[in-house]
Amino acid sequence: MTILQVENLSTYYKTDRGEAQAVENVSFSMKKGEMLGLIGESGCGKTTVAQSILRLIEYPGRIVSGKAYLDGIDLLTAKQDELEKLRWKDISVIPQSAMNALNPIYTIGDQIVESILIHEDVSKATAIKRTEELLEMVGIKKNRFKNYPHEFSGGMKQRVAIAMALSCNPKLIISDESTTGLDVLTQAQIIALIKQLQKDLGLSIILISHDLPMVTSVCDRVAIMYAGKIVELANTQDILKHCSHPYSNGLLNATPDLSNPDKEVVSIPGSVPDLVKPPTGCRFYDRCKARMNVCKEESPDLKEIRPDHFSACFLEGGGYYHVQ
Amino acid sequence: MIFYILKRITTALLALFVIATLTFVLMNLIPGDPFTNEKSVPEQVLKNLRAHYGLDQPLIIQYFKYMAGIMTLDFGPSITSDTRTVNELILSGFPVSAVLGIQALVIAVVFGMTLGIIAAIKHNGWLDYISMVIAILGLSVPSFVLSTVLINYFAIKLEWLPVATWGTWRHTVLPSLALAVGPLAYIARLTRSSILEVLSSDYVQTAVAKGVTGSRLIFRHILRNALIPVVTVLGPISAGILTGSFVIEQIFGIPGIGKYFVQSISDRDYPVILGTTIFYSAILILFILIIDLTYGFLDPRIKLARRR
Numbered sequence: 314m315t316i317l318q319v320e321n322l323s324t325y326y327k328t329d330r331g332e333a334q335a336v337e338n339v340s341f342s343m344k345k346g347e348m349l350g351l352i353g354e355s356g357c358g359k360t361t362v363a364q365s366i367l368r369l370i371e372y373p374g375r376i377v378s379g380k381a382y383l384d385g386i387d388l389l390t391a392k393q394d395e396l397e398k399l400r401w402k403d404i405s406v407i408p409q410s411a412m413n414a415l416n417p418i419y420t421i422g423d424q425i426v427e428s429i430l431i432h433e434d435v436s437k438a439t440a441i442k443r444t445e446e447l448l449e450m451v452g453i454k455k456n457r458f459k460n461y462p463h464e465f466s467g468g469m470k471q472r473v474a475i476a477m478a479l480s481c482n483p484k485l486i487i488s489d490e491s492t493t494g495l496d497v498l499t500q501a502q503i504i505a506l507i508k509q510l511q512k513d514l515g516l517s518i519i520l521i522s523h524d525l526p527m528v529t530s531v532c533d534r535v536a537i538m539y540a541g542k543i544v545e546l547a548n549t550q551d552i553l554k555h556c557s558h559p560y561s562n563g564l565l566n567a568t569p570d571l572s573n574p575d576k577e578v579v580s581i582p583g584s585v586p587d588l589v590k591p592p593t594g595c596r597f598y599d600r601c602k603a604r605m606n607v608c609k610e611e612s613p614d615l616k617e618i619r620p621d622h623f624s625a626c627f628l629e630g631g632g633y634y635h636v637q
Numbered sequence: 638m639i640f641y642i643l644k645r646i647t648t649a650l651l652a653l654f655v656i657a658t659l660t661f662v663l664m665n666l667i668p669g670d671p672f673t674n675e676k677s678v679p680e681q682v683l684k685n686l687r688a689h690y691g692l693d694q695p696l697i698i699q700y701f702k703y704m705a706g707i708m709t710l711d712f713g714p715s716i717t718s719d720t721r722t723v724n725e726l727i728l729s730g731f732p733v734s735a736v737l738g739i740q741a742l743v744i745a746v747v748f749g750m751t752l753g754i755i756a757a758i759k760h761n762g763w764l765d766y767i768s769m770v771i772a773i774l775g776l777s778v779p780s781f782v783l784s785t786v787l788i789n790y791f792a793i794k795l796e797w798l799p800v801a802t803w804g805t806w807r808h809t810v811l812p813s814l815a816l817a818v819g820p821l822a823y824i825a826r827l828t829r830s831s832i833l834e835v836l837s838s839d840y841v842q843t844a845v846a847k848g849v850t851g852s853r854l855i856f857r858h859i860l861r862n863a864l865i866p867v868v869t870v871l872g873p874i875s876a877g878i879l880t881g882s883f884v885i886e887q888i889f890g891i892p893g894i895g896k897y898f899v900q901s902i903s904d905r906d907y908p909v910i911l912g913t914t915i916f917y918s919a920i921l922i923l924f925i926l927i928i929d930l931t932y933g934f935l936d937p938r939i940k941l942a943r944r945r
């Protein structure tokens with residue numbers, strides 16, 4: 314069953330030089346109970362996609378076009394009061410920097426209780442009880458209910474943020490670089506916790522990250538973004554074994570492989586295009602080793618190159634297979 | 638909490654002692670004494686005068702005598718107004734300055750915060766620009782210019798309010814306004830920038846994503862956080878306003894204590910210099926203590942009791 318269907322989403326930001334096409338014509342869908350990884354270099358538009366789905370884009374940004382159906386309701390055209398009811402109840406976030414995502418002057422318990430009471434017609438006692446259960450579920454003792462955010466370590470705050478995201482049993486959770494800023498060990502613990510909860514509770518999660526090994530280790534499917542567009546979308550296994558798009562290949566080659574220390578790490582030469590005046594053709598053209606004449610003129614669409622494996626490239630078969 | 642307050646009071650007394658000592662030393666380092674300017678007075682009279690005020694004794698003796706006086710809250714006689722003591726000057730002037738000050742403070746806080754909030758909410762709109770122009774004018778126009786304009790317009794031209802002197806409540810309106818404008822502008826700017834900072838913070842975005850809206854969002858998640866820095870500056874601002882303004886009290890002919898801060902120095906009126914300095918410091922320290930206590934309630938990151 315499809316839980317989220319994003320169609321032709323475009324979001325631009327106004328700048329001094331014109332509008333930056335931060336997200337252009339992005340489409341993907343997600344099944345219930347699935348963990349979808351959204352990956353790409355910093356600045357490629359991952360957060361913008363997430364915030365567009367939540368309709369949290371504010372000036373200078375604007376959602377130019379597109380649809381985002383969550384369980385059949387288009388979030389992008391929903392009325393404001395409808396949207397406010399949907400937020401957190403149906404779609405919640407584990408924010409990018411949990412360090413500052415909690416209000417410093419209220420206890421963590423209060424902040425979780427608040428999100429429950431806004432959306433559900435339950436007594437305060439019930440909300441408190443559920444909050445305590447949630448805290449235990451993410452590995453925080455319930456007697457820390459009355460502690461303030463600054464009394465927790467970064468990893469613990471991240472756990473609080475996860476408990477808060479779970480508080481209304483949402484249909485979809487977006488985790489945007491949740492572990493950035495934590496040490497490697499804590500990152501691994503938090504990701505393991507998110508994965509565990511996803512399996513146990515059957516959650517649908519979009520996991521946004523720039524860390525390819527991390528994403529491929531926990532996600533069912535992976536969408537790779539480059540300069541505001543999705544360039545490849547497939548099951549994790551297909552991405553790893555049959556990676557097709559030249560950019561995805563570059564990304565894999567640029568990632569060190571812990572199980573294969575001899576692997577040569579090659580970064581992609583060149584830099585990302587200017588999003589205010591993006592290339593008319595393929596946005597990866599300047600950096601692509603396999604580019605052709607047609608790539609300069611026309612922009613490739615996301616095509617199904619194998620069952621349930623999509624790539625946006627004019628090469629025969631949508632790219633070339635990653636050479637292991 | 639009690640322990641913390643007691644500790645703060647002890648530190649405050651120590652600070653006042655140091656301030657008194659420093660002021661005493663600095664004051665005596667300035668060449669001349671209270672009678673240097675009395676040219677027409679015979680040498681013998683001056684000598685008697687100096688002896689009368691104990692100025693002929695060694696400094697160290699003067700210092701100990703003075704400190705002993707302070708212990709019993711006796712700040713000595715005023716040399717310039719030979720019949721009155723410093724205590725009397727402060728006791729008669731302070732209530733006047735304080736009445737003006739409290740009114741000015743209320744105006745500054747209420748309108749300053751309102752202006753700041755409006756400016757922040759209408760960020761980059763014309764209301765924001767108007768508010769900030771008012772704020773910048775308020776900070777940059779000197780109070781004597783402002784007072785003169787106020788008098789000219791509201792007292793002389795429109796004849797709504799009395800020109801000057803001290804008497805009924807109507808007499809307090811213009812000087813209170815004049816006194817309020819500077820701090821008002823300062824509070825407005827601080828409120829605005831503080832709210833803008835909170836608005837762009839991650840936790841406000843979390844609150845919006847959580848579906849928090851309306852007054853709950855504004856008061857609980859934005860204003861309470863944003864006002865913490867504003868409360869911090871209220872300590873020094875209040876102390877400054879309540880102890881009067883030399884310029885404004887002169888222009889409006891108000892018998893407050895503002896003038897003693899300036900006059901006592903040009904007159905070398907040693908006891909008044911010391912008395913007003915210690916008085917001002919005490920008020921300042923008191924207000925900072927009050928603000929720190931309030932702060933503890935506003936911001937859980939500050940735990941007063943634990944900061945022993």
Ligand SMILES: Nc1ncnc2c1ncn2[C@@H]1O[C@H](COP(=O)(O)OP(=O)(O)O)[C@@H](O)[C@H]1O
Pocket residue numbers: 326327328333335353354355356357358359360361362372373374588
């Ligand atoms: N508030 C903003 N104003 C202007 N440009 C923005 C703003 N937020 C993001 N952008 C631009 O949009 C692009 C995508 O940003 P973002 O979605 O944050 O990328 P990511 O999350 O992948 O790092 C970037 O080029 C960034 O410069």
Ligand code: SF4
Pocket residue numbers: 558559560595596597598601602603604605608613625626627628
């Ligand atoms: S479309 Fe052309 S330029 Fe773009 S990735 Fe494919 S081969 Fe390279």
Ligand SMILES: [Mg+2]
Pocket residue numbers: 359360361409490
């Ligand atoms: Mg991001």
